[in-house]
Amino acid sequence: MKKEIHFELNGYEVSAEVESHKMLLNVLREQFHLTGTKEGCGQGECGACTVLVDGLNVDSCLYPAFEVEGKSVTTIEGLVGEGNVLHPIQKAFVEGGGIQCGFCTPGMIMSTKALLDETPHPSEEQIKKGISGNLCRCTGYVQIIESIEKAVDLMETEPEK
Ligand code: FES
Ligand code: FES
Structure with missing residues (x-):
């Protein structure tokens, strides 16, 4: 149908x-x-x-x-803003080394967006819970968590456009 x-x-x-x-x-x-x-x-x-x-x-x-x-x-x-400006979360993943092969990255970033919309200053535990449904074969998650912490900072200084 x-x-x-x-x-x-x-x-x-x-x-x-x-x-x-x-x-x-x-x-x-x-x-x-x-x-x-x-x-x-x-x-x-x-x-x-x-x-x-x-x-x-x-x-x-x-x-x-x-x-x-x-x-x-x-x-x-x-998520990309006017003039193809990266969203602060995207920028944070690039700068924070949260991307290797990049296959998991779009999903990881969308889960991060949902997390930070709900909880703008998450604890490490909240970050881990927020991305618990997203698997990454490459990074070991450390750089991803650091990228999300960086995104929290960037969202304060460079709000999304
Ligand atoms: S492709 Fe949807 S959860 Fe894996
Ligand atoms: S960066 Fe390769 S699966 Fe996450």
Whole structure:
């Protein structure tokens, strides 16, 4: 069964005709060509597909596309500001060494965004909990946690645009 869905995507009202079995991840990558959101496990285990739906981080590989009707979706592409200025969290990951191969990075950054929107000054424990659904094969997490702490500082001095 196909249905037209309407939702907000990175600040724009959009619509798409989708099949009932499609997940949000498929629609974002295949129909909107937003390939920043990655497919890792496809089973809700790795967090590579994390996006925000109404401000909450969700695994888009398990999120039925039909369910975004009327909601607001933000992907990694939606964090970049005017003039392609990196969001402070993106900048912090670049400067803090929180990126190696980069496969986990979009999901990690979207979980960080959800965390810092809710808790602007998280403890290390809160950071670990905030990214507990995101797996990284490369960094050992130390640089990622440092990058998130750096993001907290940058968000104070360079608020998002
Ligand atoms: S691809 Fe969605 S959780 Fe791994
Ligand atoms: S940087 Fe490679 S998986 Fe995280």
